[in-house]
Amino acid sequence: MKKHPLHIIKSAIVEDLKKHHAFLGALAEDALVYPPDTKFGDIALPCFAYAQSAGKNPAELARAIAESGVVASEWVSAVNAAGPYVNFVLKGDALARVLFAALKKPALFGTNDFGKGERVMIEYPSPNTHKEFHIGHVRNVCLGVALTHLYEASGFKMAQVDYTNDLGSHVAKCLWALMKFHKGEKPPRGREARWLGAVYAEGAQKLEAHPEYAPEVSEVLQKLESRDKVVHTLWKKTRAWSIKGMNDEVKDEGKKIVAELLKKGIAKKSQGAVIIDMEAQGFGIMLLLKSDGTGLYSTSDLALARKKFKLFKIDRSINITDVRQSLYFKQLFHALALSGFTQKMTHIGYEFVRLPEGAMASRTGRVILYEDMRDEIIEAAAEETKKRHPEWSARKIADTAHALALAGLKFGMLKYDPNKVIVFDKKEALSFEGFTGPYLLYTFARMNSLLKKTRSVARGLVDAALLADAHEKQLAIHAARLPEIVQSATENNNPSELAQYAYKLCQLFGGFYEHCPVLRAPNEDVGRARIALVQAAQSVLEQSLKLLGIPLIQEM
């Protein structure tokens, strides 16, 4: 196990407690909690679970433990009982000491190794597969990005979903060969994809044999990227062929699997169609083949899943979709389990984003498209930025506004539990105050500005013991919790835990900033210690925002 700053302190407390109190034999680190108010202490032990084996009621037990003497004196300055809780007050420098040490490598702080040795694949729709990209889809992408980062930070190896790059040079080669050697030809019906593959192979071979063709190919690529009319039209046509080809291939593969399932007696025929009866599991009926023998989504999914597990050798797979597909994924996972796949499969269903007037529906035109919303927020942010910084260049204002808008949208999507319906209020999306992305960026910018001004302060040994103010201690202990939060957010597939954490960090920094002057600290030593604390808080905030997929800006 990697040792987090708080792990070091918690395990010292736990070990010492166990040494002195036999009835706490099974005590684990995660039994320690954080008091609701720091006036109680910094870390607490609830005594409910041990009361029975100790033969006392929880409050008596807490008192007995507290009175038995100070434990883990390297870190703890006082122990006191409050009702059924034993509260530990940490020494002023304890937290800051471990925190500063851990932050010597800020990029690693926040990581943990609970997923070590496991490969995971996270699937969520890629933005460019949707033409009508509305704010509901934004939620999906934000969750996907944040979870990918979280899983990485928790030590998982990510298997990348192979989103075919359909604007690359291989496509240009194919189009070039098509135009040069097969202009006007019609591919055989139903075998377009295969034919296209042959054309590509031919083109690649000829290009290798005749390097003088290279400029022609790069011209095609340029035209492709600049959306030249002729090339672009051809590209759209060929892409449709190859997608259809891929889909057909997958579907054929799926039908073979369905046949196997029938043979094994897992699936059966019913009303002419092929189904798996999952009534016993409470999942109803899963339809695998239509009565006319043609395939369905589920047919392809079986094949895709098999391919995924075999090819990428993953241990876990995660699908992020709209919550309405929950039942379908239960069925799919059950079907895969019946076919012998033991990998851990998780479906994360997120609730809708709805408008104050009701659900979004393209039928009634009640949709908010991502691009429109984004532009509107950018405009509001630009106006606000211009007001504050009239001297900034148009370019800088535009960049800042863009970052603010993205932060606002993304944070807005991630700050709530995925299984809660989000009521998307435009007024709220346009606000930059309170529990919002821009507030976090503002805090970051202030930290940055403050640290810039401290560059002239002479460096020297930092005496963490000088951080004795309640604001300083609270900020330090909260900052030190990042690794725990990252792990918990990963385990629960819930980035909102991290979002709430980051916001709380900013709130605590706000209090510290108000009460503990850094540039005009009582003396130089206190100033140096505070600078170190600000640096620590900034690293933690930076790390949190990066994990959430929110870009940072230095000033705003």
Next chain:
RNA sequence: GCGCUCGUCGUUCAAUGGAUAGGACGCAAGAUUGCGGAUCUUGCGAUGCAGGUUCGAUUCCUGCCGAGCGCACCA
């Protein structure tokens, strides 16, 4: 009809069965020329209803009320 999810201040969200139910928005009042007022401080203000389990329930169980979603040839 069956199943899943959800009901917490005016609004919108928090709270491993545990300490005084916590934020944000809005509202009201305030922050000595001081590190960025997109900030900070203070106040007002809530667990749908009825039972049950428990030393203790916003949390678990049952019923009711209310909202949303899903339940075989669509994707």
